[in-house]
Amino acid sequence: MTKPRQWIERTIEVGLFLSALLSVLVTLGIVGVLLFETVGFFKTVPLLDFLTDTEWTPLFSEKHYGILPLFSGTFLTTSIAMAVALPVGLISAIYLSEYASRRVRTILKPILEILAAIPTVVYGYFALIFVTPLLQKVIPGLSGFNALSPGIVMGIMIVPIVSSLSEDAMHAVPAGLKEGGYALGSTRLQVATQVVLPAAFSGVVSSFILGISRAVGETMIVAIAAGLQPRLTLNPLVPIETVTAYIVQVSMGDTPTGTIEYQTIFAAGMSLFLLTFVLNIVSYLLRKRFREVYD
Amino acid sequence: MQNRQAMRTRKWNQWRDRLFSLLGLSVTTLGVVVLLALLVDVFMDGFARLDFDFLTHFPSRRPERAGIYAAWVGTLWIAVLTAAMAFPIGVAAATYLEEYARKNWLTDLIEINIANLAGVPSIIYGLLGLGIFVRWMDLERSILAGGMTLALLVLPIVILSSRESLRTVPSSIREASYALGASKWQTIRNQVLPAAMPGILTGAILAISRALGETAPLITIGALTYVAFLPKNPIGSEFPFFNLDGLMDPFSVLPIQIFNWVSRPQKGFAINAAAAIIVLLFITFVMNGIAVYLRHRSQKKVRW
Amino acid sequence: MTPDKTKALSADPTHAMEKDIAFKVEDLNVYYGEKQALKKIKVDIPTHSVTAIIGPSGCGKSTFLRCLNRMNELLPNFRIEGEIIFDGQNIYDKNVDVIDVRQRIGMVFQKPNPFPKSIYENVAYGLRIQGIKKRDLLDNIVEMSLKKAAIWDEVKDRLAHPALALSGGQQQRLCIARALAVEPEVLLLDEPTSAIDPIATGRIEELLRELVKSYTIVMVTHNMQQAARVSGSTAYFLLGELIEFDETSKIFTNPGDRRTEDYITGRFG
Numbered sequence: 001m002t003k004p005r006q007w008i009e010r011t012i013e014v015g016l017f018l019s020a021l022l023s024v025l026v027t028l029g030i031v032g033v034l035l036f037e038t039v040g041f042f043k044t045v046p047l048l049d050f051l052t053d054t055e056w057t058p059l060f061s062e063k064h065y066g067i068l069p070l071f072s073g074t075f076l077t078t079s080i081a082m083a084v085a086l087p088v089g090l091i092s093a094i095y096l097s098e099y100a101s102r103r104v105r106t107i108l109k110p111i112l113e114i115l116a117a118i119p120t121v122v123y124g125y126f127a128l129i130f131v132t133p134l135l136q137k138v139i140p141g142l143s144g145f146n147a148l149s150p151g152i153v154m155g156i157m158i159v160p161i162v163s164s165l166s167e168d169a170m171h172a173v174p175a176g177l178k179e180g181g182y183a184l185g186s187t188r189l190q191v192a193t194q195v196v197l198p199a200a201f202s203g204v205v206s207s208f209i210l211g212i213s214r215a216v217g218e219t220m221i222v223a224i225a226a227g228l229q230p231r232l233t234l235n236p237l238v239p240i241e242t243v244t245a246y247i248v249q250v251s252m253g254d255t256p257t258g259t260i261e262y263q264t265i266f267a268a269g270m271s272l273f274l275l276t277f278v279l280n281i282v283s284y285l286l287r288k289r290f291r292e293v294y295d
Numbered sequence: 296m297q298n299r300q301a302m303r304t305r306k307w308n309q310w311r312d313r314l315f316s317l318l319g320l321s322v323t324t325l326g327v328v329v330l331l332a333l334l335v336d337v338f339m340d341g342f343a344r345l346d347f348d349f350l351t352h353f354p355s356r357r358p359e360r361a362g363i364y365a366a367w368v369g370t371l372w373i374a375v376l377t378a379a380m381a382f383p384i385g386v387a388a389a390t391y392l393e394e395y396a397r398k399n400w401l402t403d404l405i406e407i408n409i410a411n412l413a414g415v416p417s418i419i420y421g422l423l424g425l426g427i428f429v430r431w432m433d434l435e436r437s438i439l440a441g442g443m444t445l446a447l448l449v450l451p452i453v454i455l456s457s458r459e460s461l462r463t464v465p466s467s468i469r470e471a472s473y474a475l476g477a478s479k480w481q482t483i484r485n486q487v488l489p490a491a492m493p494g495i496l497t498g499a500i501l502a503i504s505r506a507l508g509e510t511a512p513l514i515t516i517g518a519l520t521y522v523a524f525l526p527k528n529p530i531g532s533e534f535p536f537f538n539l540d541g542l543m544d545p546f547s548v549l550p551i552q553i554f555n556w557v558s559r560p561q562k563g564f565a566i567n568a569a570a571a572i573i574v575l576l577f578i579t580f581v582m583n584g585i586a587v588y589l590r591h592r593s594q595k596k597v598r599w
Numbered sequence: 600m601t602p603d604k605t606k607a608l609s610a611d612p613t614h615a616m617e618k619d620i621a622f623k624v625e626d627l628n629v630y631y632g633e634k635q636a637l638k639k640i641k642v643d644i645p646t647h648s649v650t651a652i653i654g655p656s657g658c659g660k661s662t663f664l665r666c667l668n669r670m671n672e673l674l675p676n677f678r679i680e681g682e683i684i685f686d687g688q689n690i691y692d693k694n695v696d697v698i699d700v701r702q703r704i705g706m707v708f709q710k711p712n713p714f715p716k717s718i719y720e721n722v723a724y725g726l727r728i729q730g731i732k733k734r735d736l737l738d739n740i741v742e743m744s745l746k747k748a749a750i751w752d753e754v755k756d757r758l759a760h761p762a763l764a765l766s767g768g769q770q771q772r773l774c775i776a777r778a779l780a781v782e783p784e785v786l787l788l789d790e791p792t793s794a795i796d797p798i799a800t801g802r803i804e805e806l807l808r809e810l811v812k813s814y815t816i817v818m819v820t821h822n823m824q825q826a827a828r829v830s831g832s833t834a835y836f837l838l839g840e841l842i843e844f845d846e847t848s849k850i851f852t853n854p855g856d857r858r859t860e861d862y863i864t865g866r867f868g
Contacts, residue, residue, distance in 0.1 A: 005478060012480050013395055019387035020396070023409050023454065026447050030419060033426030088322055095319025102675055104320075110587070112326050117501070117583050119508025121550040122333070122572050125557050129565060130336045156329050163323075176712035180774070182673060184725040184781055185702035187312035194728065199715050210414060217416020219511035220550075224557050244418050244511070251421070251515045257430055265515075269422045273415065280414035284407060304730030305698060 034273055037266030044260050050267070056230040056241075058264045059250070065264065067271060069230035073240035074272075077151045077222050078215040080236060084155025085211050089162025090204070096163065097170040098192045109164075116160035124224030127153040132225060145227025145239035154221050158211045165210065169203025169290060170196050206286035213279035217272065219244035243272045337576070341569025349570055354522070354552065358563025363571050365522040366552035369438070370507055370578070372526060372541070373548055376442030377449065377506045382499050384446075385453025386488075389495075392454070393461040394483055413451035420448040421515025429516050436517040438526055439542040444512050449502040456498020460491040493593030497586045504582035508575065510550035522547040549575045621646040621785060621815040622667060627681035629662055629839075631674065636662045638839045640681070644832075649807060649816040651830035651847065653823060655862065658836040660819045664787050667817060668704040669697050686784075702729075705778035709790040711770035713762035713777070718754050721762045721773055725781035740780050748776035749806045768799020772806065779810075786810065788818040792825065804829050823863060827851050835859045 042050070045065040053066025092112070096105055132149040136142045142149075173196050181191040197204065219242075227239025228249045241249070247265045255262045352362025388409075396402040424444030434440040464487050472482040488495075526541035549571055556568035622644040629637035637659045644650050652660040665671045666683060669690060682689040690700050702725070713721050720727075722741045731737060741758070745751040750772040754765070762773055771791060778786060788807075792800040807816060807829050820826050826833050827847060834844040835856075843850065843859045854860045 009478055009480050013391070016387045016391035016395060019384045020391040020405050020454075022384060023388060023412055023450065024405060026412060026423070026450070027408050029427055030415070030423045033423055034419075037426065088325060091319055092323040092326070095316075095323050099316050099319050100323075108323050108327070111330060112323075114580075114583065115326050115330055117504065117508075117579055118333070119510070119550055119575060119579060121508070121510045121553050121557075122337070122576065125553065125568055125572060126333045126336065128557060129340070129569075130332065156326070159326060174712070176708055176710050177714060179670060179673070179706075179708060180712040180714065180777075181724075183668065183670060183701055183706035183708075184728070184777065185698045185700075186728050187308050187698060189312040189315045190308065190728045194724070195714055213414050217414075217418065219416065219418045220554065223511075224554065244416065247418055247422070248511060248514050251425075251517065254517075266422060266426075269419055273419050276414060276416055276419075277411060280411045281407070283414070284410045301729055305696070308728070308730070309696075309698065 030273065034266050034270040037263045038270045040258075041260065041263035041267040044263075045267075054232045056246070058261055063260075066232075067243075067268065069232040070241060070243045070246055070268060071271075072232050072234065073147065073222075073226065073230065073242040074216055074244070076147045076234055076236060076240060077154060077218075077226060077242055078212060080148060080151025081154035081158055081215040081218075082208075082212055084152055085158040085162050085215075086208060088155070089159045089207070089211065090166060092159065092163040093166035093170060093204075094192045094197075097167045098188050098196065112160040112163060115157065116164075118157070120157070120218065120220040121224070123153050123157055124150070124221045127221055127225035139237065142237050143227075143239055145225065145229075146237050147222075147226055147240050148236040150221045150225040151236065153225070154215055154218050157218075157221070158214055161214060162207050162211045165207030166200070166204045169200040169207065172203070172290075173199045200290070202286045203290040206283045206290065209279050209283040209286070213276045213283065216279070217244060217276050219248060223248040243268050247272075334576075337569050337572050340566055341571075341573050344566050344570035345573060349567075350574075354547075354555075358556075358561060358567050361556075361564075361567055363549065363552055363574065365525060366547050366549045366571065367574065368525050369518075369522070369546040369548045372438050372546065373442055373445060374503055374507055376438065376542075377445045378499070378503050380443065380446035381449050381453050381502065381506075385450050385499070385502075386457050386495055388450075389454045389457035389461060390483060390488070393458050394479070394487065409451045409454055413455060416511075417448055417509055418511040418515055420444055421512030423447065424512060424516040435543070436519065436545050437543045438546045440516055441513050441518055441546060441548075442542075444516055445506040445509060448509065448512060449506045452502040452505065453499050456502070457491070457495045460494025460498065461487065463494065464490045493589050497590045497593075500582050500586040500589070504579055504586070507548070507582075508550060508579060510554050513548060513551055514554070518551050519545050519547050549578075619646050620644065621685065622817075623682075623684040625682040625684070627663075627666065627683065628679070629659075629666060629671070630676075630678040632676040636839055637666070640841045642834060642841055642844050644815070644817060646815045647811060647813075648831035649811050649818060649829050651826035651833045652817065652819045652836060653821070653826050653833060653862075654836035654842075656821065659839040660836045661789055662839075663836065664789055664817060664819050667785070667787055668701050668706055670701075670706065672697065702781050703783055704785040704787060705781065705783035706787040707771070707774050707778055707789065707791050710794045711767055711774050713765070713770050713773055715761065715763060717759045718762050718765070718773060719758040722777050722780050724777065729781070744776040744780040745773075747779050747810065748772045749802065749809070750776060766799070767795040768802065771795055771799070771803060775803075775806065775810075783814070785815040785817065788816065790819050790821060793821065800825075823851075835862065837862070 050065055050067055052068070053064050054068055055064035055066050056069045057064045096108065100108065127150045131153055132142070132144060132146065135149055177195055177199055178191055181195040186194070222242045223245040226242065226245060228241050228245060229239040230241040230246065231238065233240065246268055250261060250265045349362045350367065351364050352360060353364050355361040392402065392405065421444065424440055428434045428440040428443050429436065468486050468490060469482055472486045477485070522545060526544035526546060553568050553571045553575065556564040556571065620643045624640055624642045624644070627637055627640040628635065640663065652663060654660045662671065666679065671677050671679070679691060683691060685704070688695060714724060716724070719741055722744050723737050726737055726740060742751065745754060750769060753769060754773075762770065765773060792803055804825065807818070810816060818830065830847045832845065833847040833850040835842045835850065837858055843854060843856045845855065850859065851863060854863060
């Protein structure tokens with residue numbers, strides 16, 4: 001190999017490496033920005049108040065900075081979403097991997113994928129304009145903004161994540177194991193629940209956790225349809241506000257840099273980031289462990 | 296006795312099996328039902344509002360005169376910018392990780408980091424963009440800041456799907472190229488990347504489509520909801536026939552326009568939102584359609 | 600035996616059960632999509648004996664074996680013509696329950712495929728899915744099955760350990776125990792020793808000689824010495840056709856067909 005040739009090869013490798021390294025810089029950037037403003041925030045607000053105060057009113061004249069109402073909102077909408085996405089996603093995955101004929105699969109799978117591709121602002125519209133009025137016919141006490149309707153819609157949005165990742169995991173279970181089950185006279189349901197599901201367990205759990213992480217971080221559906229009223233409650237029928245929706249609410253106004261209001265969105269963002277970070281890493285490690293077992 | 300018991304158990308098992316088959320089909324079809332409900336709802340609300348004026352008018356206080364001109368032009372700008380940044384960097388990073396990276400702690404760190412970034416809520420990227428691009432780099436609420444923010448948002452998706460695609464290229468291709476005396480980079484550029492390109496493009500188009508539907512990060516960096524002008528036209532009539540001044544202009548995009556209209560109490564704006572949603576869904580579906588077509592065609596053409 | 604089986608048996612006088620025939624295969628054609636995998640197979644497989652199925656790879660021997668307990672149905676585009684009479688009834692008959700067929704005709708696979716559960720739960724699996732919950736009954740059958748599969752002594756102290764921790768040969772004997780636990784009448788073995796070492800193979804062959812006293816065994820093998828060592832009769836398949844079926848001693852010493860001889864003497868395959 002001639003010298004310039006080697007030099008070019010080396011330069012290219014370094015360039016590619018820097019591109020890969022950029023992703024690490026992004027993470028550092030996120031942590032840096034969040035940390036910088038959050039530190040400023042905690043100079044004004046004691047950490048204890050942040051974690052224990054039951055009111056969140058930074059935009060009012062009498063200010064309280066308790067993150068609990070926002071967390072309860074996030075918790076509430078996430079729980080409702082997962083109550084929809086878990087059973088529906090898991091049953092769909094079992095159905096698609098063990099029951100559906102090839103033809104049914106080729107029709108249903110792309111439709112589920114479309115559900116995942118629809119912009120969240122569209123789901124927000126759907127929750128507010130279609131689902132809430134529909135639910136109000138059944139539940140008279142339901143207010144126009146509530147946790148229930150966006151929770152359900154968010155659940156539908158997360159179904160494709162849970163179902164397709166769970167199905168991938170079940171699909172990766174060696175065919176020999178399934179055959180072993182069938183050869184002993186199992187029904188499809190028995191093979192699915194007693195052979196495939198236990199074998200794919202870590203992969204399936206990983207998909208659940210990823211679904212939870214998506215629900216926690218989802219913004220537009222709740223910003224549009226859940227109301228923007230921080231409230232420490234587990235009542236799904238009244239307006240609430242999630243961590244994400246609060247960030248949107250403040251960003252809509254023109255909040256000057258350095259003010260405490262400006263810093264609150266970074267403190268809220270930091271909480272959100274830490275929460276989803278833990279969920280993502282757990283999900284990643286489970287997925288990795290699952291792959292190591294079956295590759 | 297034992298036999299009758301066994302018979303009963305078997306009948307019961309089979310009955311449950313069949314019941315689950317039905318349950319599975321109906322539950323899986325639920326997605327189809329919701330999708331249909333959503334589409335029908337949006338079309339019934341907004342289709343009548345869609346006309347040429349709607350596409351060529353700026354937003355207005357009066358819903359019947361408002362349009363999405365600024366929004367769809369902004370979306371177009373953002374699409375081009377995001378693709379121009381995320382695609383080369385994403386493919387480069389994927390190429391490094393698949394073809395060059397040695398198994399060591401740094402590679403592990405990069406991998407776990409990308410997996411995590413793919414799951415970071417989009418609004419966090421908005422805070423990143425706000426902190427770094429808007430404030431620190433002083434780009435204000437410009438198209439450039441928006442495009443860069445969204446490029447970072449979809450970067451992990453582009454990397455992951457590109458790696459997936461690179462992995463399907465069989466090593467025999469690489470060996471054949473090396474055996475002919477090609478260098479590593481020549482092999483990658485002339486053999487590996489072209490072979491993986493359909494898959495890479497599929498992933499990239501899906502990623503851009505995702506970026507175009509994003510609302511939250513752009514709200515956070517302060518994209519405007521009321522924009523009554525267009526960014527400077529990038530194609531000029533005089534030499535050098537293009538200018539990039541538009542990059543520094545404020546902007547709006549379709550999802551933000553929709554969000555703005557949905558948040559207003561007047562019925563007229565809800566109709567506008569529905570009409571804009573039809574346009575946004577049209578763009579999303581067309582991009583997904585192209586991606587699916589590309590994937591389908593490449594699967595048909597080459598079978599390793 | 601369940602009551603409806605005996606009824607079906609007497610209801611169909613044309614299929615009078617022949618005393619020592621386990622499977623009566625009549626004009627069996629099997630297709631995967633367009634491709635025909637088995638052509639006009641006609642053979643009577645004897646009871647209480649080991650029948651070996653040999654032939655070059657791709658000849659349809661595994662396909663044939665999988666027809667005998669309807670495992671082929673799990674594959675898409677599978678189509679079958681003809682009859683396989685077992686216990687006086689065509690197992691492909693519409694009113695025959697596939698679950699019943701598989702419980703009466705057990706199967707062991709090429710690659711040991713224990714479930715990712717404990718040793719005990721692997722053997723108990725087939726009983727549990729039949730709704731048997733009584734602990735002492737389960738304990739009994741598990742122990743008996745493990746003894747029959749000649750692995751009891753090796754695992755009796757660690758029944759709660761994961762099955763995947765066993766060696767390949769042990770796993771395969773565990774799979775045999777698992778199949779025996781549901782008390783089948785027939786055991787189908789699909790190249791049961793191809794994935795394990797020679798010593799473990801010897802033990803499994805020994806085990807087969809023991810099991811044949813109480814079970815009908817049909818075994819696919821690519822190892823002709825193995826067929827000669829364990830089987831009573833041998834079927835030679837080539838390109839989806841049954842070329843020859845006879846007593847093993849005759850096949851290996853004095854084959855009736857030129858093609859069988861070519862294969863046995865190693866001219867191809």
